[in-house]
Amino acid sequence: MDQSKAxxxxxxxxxxxxxxxxxxxxxxxxxxxxxxxxxxxRHDARRARDPGTHRTCSETTPRRVRRVLCGDVVLLRSxxxxxxxxxxxxxxxxxxxxxxxxxxxxxxxGKLIKREVGKGYLEYxxxxxxxxxxxxxxxxxxxxxxxxxxxxxxxxxxxEWQFRGWYVNLQAxxxxxxxxxxxxxxxxDVVVSPDGSWEWKDEDDFAQALALGxxxxxxAGRVRAEGEAVVAQRPWPTGWEGWRPPGDWLxxxxxxxxxxx
Numbered sequence: 001m002d003q004s005k006a007x008x009x010x011x012x013x014x015x016x017x018x019x020x021x022x023x024x025x026x027x028x029x030x031x032x033x034x035x036x037x038x039x040x041x042r043h044d045a046r047r048a049r050d051p052g053t054h055r056t057c058s059e060t061t062p063r064r065v066r067r068v069l070c071g072d073v074v075l076l077r078s079x080x081x082x083x084x085x086x087x088x089x090x091x092x093x094x095x096x097x098x099x100x101x102x103x104x105x106x107x108x109x110g111k112l113i114k115r116e117v118g119k120g121y122l123e124y125x126x127x128x129x130x131x132x133x134x135x136x137x138x139x140x141x142x143x144x145x146x147x148x149x150x151x152x153x154x155x156x157x158x159x160e161w162q163f164r165g166w167y168v169n170l171q172a173x174x175x176x177x178x179x180x181x182x183x184x185x186x187x188x189d190v191v192v193s194p195d196g197s198w199e200w201k202d203e204d205d206f207a208q209a210l211a212l213g214x215x216x217x218x219x220a221g222r223v224r225a226e227g228e229a230v231v232a233q234r235p236w237p238t239g240w241e242g243w244r245p246p247g248d249w250l251x252x253x254x255x256x257x258x259x260x261x
């Protein structure tokens with residue numbers, strides 16, 4: 001900045017400049033997402049001609065294109081104010097409807113915030129206290145998500161591969177970079193039974209997150225609207241309900257750099 005003009009700035013100039021920079025940043029992000037969406041459409045067209053191509057994909061991120069292969073390990077994380085609140089290693093499985101598919105199996109090591117009996121977990125979640133060691137149990141889960149999306153589409157099976165239904169996790173726009181799938185969990189979710197009926201999940205946690213200032217009323221409205229929009233689209237069944245992982249995929253350890261945000 002020209003120091004000779006530093007004293008002539010009006011009180012609103014800084015806010016205007018910051019707003020303009022944010023608009024330019026969002027425009028760049030939107031352009032990158034359009035490129036990724038175009039790539040997805042070409043990839044899906046190739047997969048339609050050759051179903052075997054679903055076993056590899058290219059994942060577009062700012063300034064780099066990283067090739068992800070079926071079986072590669074990626075890390076899904078939810079962070080708040082720079083602190084990882086939960087994370088689980090997954091294996092990449094392929095694409096569906098432009099979404100990246102990742103699989104978490106029983107025995108995978110991760111981190112989470114524990115829920116105490118008779119008490120919510122968010123009082124601890126909003127602090128800088130560390131997450132606890134954990135092991136994924138009871139369910140096989142296949143998650144599909146796109147960079148920039150504010151939700152996931154998930155399939156759940158029990159340990160014997162009995163299908164239990166679909167799940168919509170509502171979250172901050174997903175950022176995919178260097179094998180890390182980063183977001184912030186918004187507490188409210190949607191559970192869909194195998195017969196297609198659905199219900200909200202964890203509305204009490206959602207209300208507590210609002211009371212604790214995790215987000216304001218306007219953001220809370222957008223979160224609920226996102227869930228309603230997904231339910232209206234009814235993107236299930238997905239065609240992956242009969243999927244099974246290769247038999248040699250063993251439970252995954254937690255990467256040492258799980259907390260590097």
